[in-house]
Amino acid sequence: MVTDLVQIRREGEKLRPENLRFRKWIKSHTFVERQFRRAAEEVQVSIDCRTCAECCRVTEVQIVDRDVEKLARFLGISEQRFLAEYTAAGEDGKPILKRTGRGCVFLDGKECTVYEARPGNCERFPHLLRGSGSLESRMWDLVDRATYCPIVFNWFARVKALTNFK
Template sequence: MQIRRLGERKRGENEKFRAYLKRHNFVERRYKRIAEEIAGQIDCTACANCCKVATAQVSDRDVERLAKYLGMREREVLSEYTEVSEDEGRILKRNENGCVFLDGNLCSVYEARPDTCKDFPHLVHGTGSFLSRMWKMADRACYCPIVYNALEAYKEEAGFRTLAG
């Protein structure tokens, strides 16, 4: 995966950039617009790396929605499709291809997917502040082309290269 090499090469710089952003004023809406523009240029169905690589946390509401969609009882959804991780709480089960609901490059429960999947990669939408969501971006830049390109564009927008070298 070429994106992994690129992301890893930039990991140190991306971590520095996050620290830089915390110390500088920035207009969040501009960053969101940049991310939206980049997302609009990328075909997620040709990628699906997030579903292959990242874990997806599920809330009670997500389980309720999945149960309705799948015509199952909530407790069946819980036992069949979810597990509890020590670090992340309840997450969707995974197999050797990634998320249990991933079918090829497509989500088999797309209309009922968990909120975290809808918000991914959490640049435009998500829980918590924009800055608080930035802490995972150096990792995400190693598999998500939207994040990789957005961070590069953010650095330009913030004048990071000229100031931080």
């Protein structure tokens, strides 16, 4: 299992064209989603997110009203204050968690300081096992995530081997 983030960044970028090709390829082949999910479960249990936190450093987290409610309650402040102090507008104008030079505003080293109340998007990340639609329909984002997330990077290697993709 590859967990070195520098290696993943380098190899993930190098593999991007191949992963895009794989994404297209599975659309024209029949595959068993359960097999892909099992591979995701196996990879996910062997990687400890607490030693990584790369997604908290590199991704923007979109939040919804439920997240705002939960986080404001957790921090003991009003929703208005939470929105003013901890959120910003994303590229599409929707609210995201504010970011510092080191990533998410709630990241401290490799720890999430609001872990119990973290947004749904963080709970579901990297959206291999939890997310809407089939895995196939989520493949576009996964190609990008394979350049920084050890779980997705290793999952791609497994499913390409499973399907004998060349």
